[in-house]
Amino acid sequence: MKYLVQSMIKTIPVLLLITLIVFLLIRVTGDPVSLMLPETATEEERDSLRESMGLNEPLPIQYFSYLGDLVTGDFGDSFRYNTDALSLVLERLPATFELAIASMIVAIIISVPLGILSAVKRNSFFDLFITGGAVLGKAMPNFWLGIMLILFLSVTFQIFPVSGRGTLGHLVLPAITLGTGIAAEMTRLIRSSMLEILEQDFIRTARSKGLRESIIVNKHAFRNALIPVVTIMALQTATLVGGTLITETVFAWPGLGQLLVQSVNLRDMAVVQAATFIIAIFVILSNLLADLIYRFLDPRIKYE
Amino acid sequence: MSNELLKVDDLKVRFKTDEGYVSTVNGVSFSVEQGETLAIVGESGSGKSVTSLALMGILPANGEIYEGAITFEDKDLRSLSKKEYRKMRGDDIAMIFQEPMTALNPVFTIGYQLRETLIVHNNMNKEQAHKKGIEMLETVGIPDSDRVMGRFPHQLSGGMRQRVMIAMALSCNPKLLIADEPTTALDVTIQAQILTLLRNLKKNSNTSIIIITHDLGVVAELADRVVVMYAGEVVEVAPIQELFDNPRHPYTRGLISSIPKIHDVVDELYSIEGTVPNPSNMPTGCKFHPRCPLADIECTKVHPELEYISEKHAKRCIKVKG
Numbered sequence: 001m002k003y004l005v006q007s008m009i010k011t012i013p014v015l016l017l018i019t020l021i022v023f024l025l026i027r028v029t030g031d032p033v034s035l036m037l038p039e040t041a042t043e044e045e046r047d048s049l050r051e052s053m054g055l056n057e058p059l060p061i062q063y064f065s066y067l068g069d070l071v072t073g074d075f076g077d078s079f080r081y082n083t084d085a086l087s088l089v090l091e092r093l094p095a096t097f098e099l100a101i102a103s104m105i106v107a108i109i110i111s112v113p114l115g116i117l118s119a120v121k122r123n124s125f126f127d128l129f130i131t132g133g134a135v136l137g138k139a140m141p142n143f144w145l146g147i148m149l150i151l152f153l154s155v156t157f158q159i160f161p162v163s164g165r166g167t168l169g170h171l172v173l174p175a176i177t178l179g180t181g182i183a184a185e186m187t188r189l190i191r192s193s194m195l196e197i198l199e200q201d202f203i204r205t206a207r208s209k210g211l212r213e214s215i216i217v218n219k220h221a222f223r224n225a226l227i228p229v230v231t232i233m234a235l236q237t238a239t240l241v242g243g244t245l246i247t248e249t250v251f252a253w254p255g256l257g258q259l260l261v262q263s264v265n266l267r268d269m270a271v272v273q274a275a276t277f278i279i280a281i282f283v284i285l286s287n288l289l290a291d292l293i294y295r296f297l298d299p300r301i302k303y304e
Numbered sequence: 305m306s307n308e309l310l311k312v313d314d315l316k317v318r319f320k321t322d323e324g325y326v327s328t329v330n331g332v333s334f335s336v337e338q339g340e341t342l343a344i345v346g347e348s349g350s351g352k353s354v355t356s357l358a359l360m361g362i363l364p365a366n367g368e369i370y371e372g373a374i375t376f377e378d379k380d381l382r383s384l385s386k387k388e389y390r391k392m393r394g395d396d397i398a399m400i401f402q403e404p405m406t407a408l409n410p411v412f413t414i415g416y417q418l419r420e421t422l423i424v425h426n427n428m429n430k431e432q433a434h435k436k437g438i439e440m441l442e443t444v445g446i447p448d449s450d451r452v453m454g455r456f457p458h459q460l461s462g463g464m465r466q467r468v469m470i471a472m473a474l475s476c477n478p479k480l481l482i483a484d485e486p487t488t489a490l491d492v493t494i495q496a497q498i499l500t501l502l503r504n505l506k507k508n509s510n511t512s513i514i515i516i517t518h519d520l521g522v523v524a525e526l527a528d529r530v531v532v533m534y535a536g537e538v539v540e541v542a543p544i545q546e547l548f549d550n551p552r553h554p555y556t557r558g559l560i561s562s563i564p565k566i567h568d569v570v571d572e573l574y575s576i577e578g579t580v581p582n583p584s585n586m587p588t589g590c591k592f593h594p595r596c597p598l599a600d601i602e603c604t605k606v607h608p609e610l611e612y613i614s615e616k617h618a619k620r621c622i623k624v625k626g
Contacts, residue, residue, distance in 0.1 A: 223411050299458070
């Protein structure tokens, strides 16, 4: 518990730094006013709009007033939608979560058995096939896989809907699209981690005890092999929350990634700031979760 | 012999490597009687550990027995199915290893690892196994055994972990215990405690022990009979007293001379010149000849047979007579 509180406190400077970087980047990439007004607008009109948005103030003052609002939970309003930026972001979160979790489940279902099997049957034809498949899975671009899945499973065989969000059926193809790449990476990692663990002395001990091979592999070895895998899972989950723009675009999935890119293009500052802030929080949370899982998996790790 | 528990006959083990098969155990034969403690002695690379793994049926994936027979209580172990062999491991034949620091699984409690064997072999439920586990820890001299059951391996010292390993190995009352260098990785004081533990086991039960070691001190403490191995072969077999009093093979003599003696003041300790040959590049003739003080041209050509010079004493050397 003490560890949790300490970790929370440590995240504050990280979050502050993120707000500063995003704040500056979005301001150096261009002026939102030029996108909001027609090209024929006069300089006076532009200035007055800037003034009404508070963009005429010096940057430090703008930043601190942004921070001041942020503390009260006010991320400002979207220029484009004229609504509260935070609620725009939060609106997109369920869709993003849904896809992130589903993709992770797909990745786990694929990678855990394949990774273990290919380690146990190392250098066999099966192992070669799986390791080769993993390279392919990693190299395959998401948009291409997504389009192929749509072509075969939605257009030709009409099993799943083409795009959009709503039923469980809508979730299947985007989750497979995103899950495949992650599964490929995790399969390789589980394989190499298992290979290392299977060479350990305690596996020999487990064999000498007369345990069944399935218990040795799935319990004694896998529990140890999982520790490095959890790191990658945490990082991947964070990535899934942060942005899966291509897949979201292919499947017209109303997630956070789409909103973020739209907002960057429109220089919708408040939304960009709110979205990155929320994503940053989830990245930090998933890493914290990974730390907690480590502790559960490996009793040697203690946080003080 | 009616009370023979284990008989190893002409055992040959090879490993598949990138350069083809490499044979590390080349026709090893010995037997263990009920209640007997047999020491297998040799330098690293002599094939003694591989022999023990072969007996347990837990050779690494690239290793295999390609010739010979292992008979345990009239059962031919090589003809057992995987399942039958597995059921014997940890039950009839148990093993303890050299490295107590790494031989226990770091992510499971001591209790879990102790119970596991009991549940698998003795059909116990969790509570019964837990009780028996505590009892076993007490037997091997672990204080506060109730609490140790809930500990993880990293919370125990090396000596404690080796005791846990012994408790685990003994929990199903094995007929044969194979101890592979059980004291090598431990401090001297702890070594003595572990040896005492093994000696008590020997005294108080009918368990046969095979102790594998390079340490003749350990041999003298425990063994009834000694098998000396060199380069994957048995070079001498003798009862303990006979071996120390009248070693026949030059290698055995070298090993015994290498033991420092407290009353002799010497400038330099004796050691056998050279190292154990690489299994993929064995010398012709007698495998020991490049290091042997007695070797002549004949030794480079003739591979000596293991020859019995008395009922219980055998040596593999053509130079030493009788």
